Amino acid sequence: xxxxxxxxxxxxxxxGTRFLSQLLPGMSATVxxxxxxxxxxxxxxxxxxxxxxxxxxxxxxxxxxxxxxxxKGYHLSLRRDEGACILVQPxxxxxx
Amino acid sequence: xxxxxxxxxxxxSGKTTLFNALTGSHRHVGNWPGVTVERRSGAxxxxxxxxxxxxxxxTYSLSAKSEDERIAASFLAESQVDLIxxxxxxxxxxxxxxxxxxxxxxxxxxxFVLNMMDDAEQxxxxxxxxxxxxxxxxxxxxxxGNRAEGVDALKTxxxxxxxxxxxxxxxxxxxxAGHGPMDYGHDIEGELAKVAAHVKRDEDLAGSIKxxxxxxxxxxxxxxxxxxxxxSHAREAIMAQLExxxxxxxxxxxxDAATLLAEHRYGFLHGLVQEVAKLPETPEVSHxxxxxxxxxxxxxxxxxxxxxxxxxxTLSFVIGKYPxxxxxxxxxxxxxxxxxxxxxGELTSLLTDGIxxxxxxxxxxxxxxxxxxxxxxxxxDTGYMARAAFIMDRAMHLMGLHGKxxxxxxxxxxxxxxxxxxxxxxxxxxxxxxxxLVTPLISCSARLxxxxxxxxxxxxxxxxxxxxxxxxxxxxxxAMVIGRILRSTLFSGPSAPFVMELPPxxxxxxxxxxxxxxxxxxxxxxxAGTTIFAGATLVWFLSRYPGIANADWNHEYQQQRTxxxxxxxxxxxxxERLKDLDLAKESRIVNHSLAAGLGKFAxxxxxxxxxxxxxxxxxxxxxxxxxxxxVAKEIVVSTMAVIHQASEQPGxxxxxxxxxxxxxxxxxxxxxxxxxxxxxxxxxxxxxGTVAMIRREAGxxxxxxxxxxxxxxxxxxxxxxxxxxxxxxxFV
Numbered sequence: 001x002x003x004x005x006x007x008x009x010x011x012x013x014x015x016g017t018r019f020l021s022q023l024l025p026g027m028s029a030t031v032x033x034x035x036x037x038x039x040x041x042x043x044x045x046x047x048x049x050x051x052x053x054x055x056x057x058x059x060x061x062x063x064x065x066x067x068x069x070x071x072k073g074y075h076l077s078l079r080r081d082e083g084a085c086i087l088v089q090p091x092x093x094x095x096x
Numbered sequence: 097x098x099x100x101x102x103x104x105x106x107x108x109s110g111k112t113t114l115f116n117a118l119t120g121s122h123r124h125v126g127n128w129p130g131v132t133v134e135r136r137s138g139a140x141x142x143x144x145x146x147x148x149x150x151x152x153x154x155t156y157s158l159s160a161k162s163e164d165e166r167i168a169a170s171f172l173a174e175s176q177v178d179l180i181x182x183x184x185x186x187x188x189x190x191x192x193x194x195x196x197x198x199x200x201x202x203x204x205x206x207x208f209v210l211n212m213m214d215d216a217e218q219x220x221x222x223x224x225x226x227x228x229x230x231x232x233x234x235x236x237x238x239x240x241g242n243r244a245e246g247v248d249a250l251k252t253x254x255x256x257x258x259x260x261x262x263x264x265x266x267x268x269x270x271x272x273a274g275h276g277p278m279d280y281g282h283d284i285e286g287e288l289a290k291v292a293a294h295v296k297r298d299e300d301l302a303g304s305i306k307x308x309x310x311x312x313x314x315x316x317x318x319x320x321x322x323x324x325x326x327x328s329h330a331r332e333a334i335m336a337q338l339e340x341x342x343x344x345x346x347x348x349x350x351x352d353a354a355t356l357l358a359e360h361r362y363g364f365l366h367g368l369v370q371e372v373a374k375l376p377e378t379p380e381v382s383h384x385x386x387x388x389x390x391x392x393x394x395x396x397x398x399x400x401x402x403x404x405x406x407x408x409x410t411l412s413f414v415i416g417k418y419p420x421x422x423x424x425x426x427x428x429x430x431x432x433x434x435x436x437x438x439x440x441g442e443l444t445s446l447l448t449d450g451i452x453x454x455x456x457x458x459x460x461x462x463x464x465x466x467x468x469x470x471x472x473x474x475x476x477d478t479g480y481m482a483r484a485a486f487i488m489d490r491a492m493h494l495m496g497l498h499g500k501x502x503x504x505x506x507x508x509x510x511x512x513x514x515x516x517x518x519x520x521x522x523x524x525x526x527x528x529x530x531x532x533l534v535t536p537l538i539s540c541s542a543r544l545x546x547x548x549x550x551x552x553x554x555x556x557x558x559x560x561x562x563x564x565x566x567x568x569x570x571x572x573x574x575a576m577v578i579g580r581i582l583r584s585t586l587f588s589g590p591s592a593p594f595v596m597e598l599p600p601x602x603x604x605x606x607x608x609x610x611x612x613x614x615x616x617x618x619x620x621x622x623x624a625g626t627t628i629f630a631g632a633t634l635v636w637f638l639s640r641y642p643g644i645a646n647a648d649w650n651h652e653y654q655q656q657r658t659x660x661x662x663x664x665x666x667x668x669x670x671x672e673r674l675k676d677l678d679l680a681k682e683s684r685i686v687n688h689s690l691a692a693g694l695g696k697f698a699x700x701x702x703x704x705x706x707x708x709x710x711x712x713x714x715x716x717x718x719x720x721x722x723x724x725x726x727v728a729k730e731i732v733v734s735t736m737a738v739i740h741q742a743s744e745q746p747g748x749x750x751x752x753x754x755x756x757x758x759x760x761x762x763x764x765x766x767x768x769x770x771x772x773x774x775x776x777x778x779x780x781x782x783x784x785g786t787v788a789m790i791r792r793e794a795g796x797x798x799x800x801x802x803x804x805x806x807x808x809x810x811x812x813x814x815x816x817x818x819x820x821x822x823x824x825x826x827f828v
Contacts, residue, residue, distance in 0.1 A: 063490035
């Protein structure tokens, strides 16, 4: 699943947006859009995943999933397939 | 009617610690009606006034999407709540205040508690409390829950607000003015007012819940709110307006209403926090981040986690074994003492073989329950529990479970009863239920005792060890398979989001851990204990009657006793003979009991497993043992000893016990049917304690019955397949 999204985003490199699940540890990004529906969407919203919010990928769990994020000054974990519903714009300076 | 104060706040905001600090010994722990979410309430006396504090489940919002949120939302909206204490984590203000934006809509007085002030200060966060009071429209009391600092100031504020002498309480413009405590902007406010206007047309509805609050929930798409509206005569008008408003907002502002509301709230809060909080220029790396570098490290995370698990397991099941043995021994001594002192008879047997073992069967769980629950509470309070779930989630998710399911499953290999109680830490109801239902498949230490006797009888040492280990793997494997099956059948709804906070590490308060242990023990004794006791007494009745009341047998036994006593032989030999007499008498009673009748009745069902060639005459005796094993699986062994009139203890220098010799030489069991018997013992039904705990934790007898039924079915099927395939491969 992640592989497909990788391809999609690569073909859409002009906008620079990608899915949260594709970010590597240490990268920061701002939330562009939530594509999740229902209870997950509601939960993400109230946890602070709103348009423009800045987040940082802190690390991945030892088995590669879930991922740890820092958002609004607190830490939370998210499964990668949940992260695959969140479209983000990477913040470039933290890439270096 | 005492004044009711509701304690609301995010998970990990220190709400429960504050609750413990506020309320004294008059606490009540139970479940919220109809659900298995813990409800804590306690009495608080301030200056001679009686207040009742109710600790709500920790929630991030009142959107009523999860069970916890539904409970909190509906309790808060009830008119009997006089005041809300909103507990906020001062070190994580913005997200904590999200819930506040909803609480303020309820129109009840709110006192804000800024908890964990020490954490905030340590992180260099400076808070302007008077400014916060102005913006929130209520008194703000800084506290440090762990040290109970600020609790007296909070009590004073509570009284002031209740008496109406608190000047910091802002009264929001009356409902008719249209605006609530938060301004959602022209468009949304306009639509809110329109929906609310329709709600107000139903006076009963508008009287039961604030129209603006209901309208907000409707716009957010809350199923609970829609349910409320469904009973109203203005239903159609409200729903039509709601649809129109949603369409309008989406067309006009480009997002659905729920998103718009969340964005407005966070927008407001972002501004608010910038006004009241001064963050350090260069934030220090927190001790939490430093600890996590080690504890959730890519390579070290799992070994450390496993080490923590081994430590808890050892504490609970190895150290906990000592008090368990004392309890067991104590009750046995009591039982022996009474049966020696009291005249032999039915009543004595009821007491010494029924009631005392029944009570013992309940009490014996207490040490391990208290230790394990203490450890888990400790892990939760430190913040490590969330990391444990973080580390294990990948593996558990493959099984259709949640990261937090790992601990119940692992602890299940010690004892299923506290393991199921430990599933309480799993927030999502679905994940919790699946975990509860598969935990009984994990082979526990009681079943180990059965395997050891059976495998030791029918297999060579190496084969026996292999068989015992295989049972444990089979249990874990089955838990995995059944977990996945349950996930894709009974619980196929969308799985709960794994959006889990990783709270800062904190030093737990010993008092809180002890209170938690005590609460768990009390709940076990009062709720599960009664079921276990009743079941144990029932099995006693089934296995003793009608033989115990047979006057001829009793007479015969007395005569034999007298005859032995009269013999001119050494005392040791006399004792030996008397013991044999007792065992013969018990054996006779059990083999002619109602349970034996049941065994004979059920024997045809078990024949393909226990007696595939239909050559055994006594396969029904195995069924009695299994029936008795329902109380606790280790009882299978002691019951077999009675049935076959052979001791479980090997004689000096003997490898096999008389029971094992008897099983091997006289029962007609073969290695293959013995293996099938072991498999059946593993699965056939959770023991009584586990069933009682499932009933308690899953919230219904239905799930308890389900787990017995599927256990019996699955156990039979697997044991039968073992026999069939075993024979096809040439084993006997």
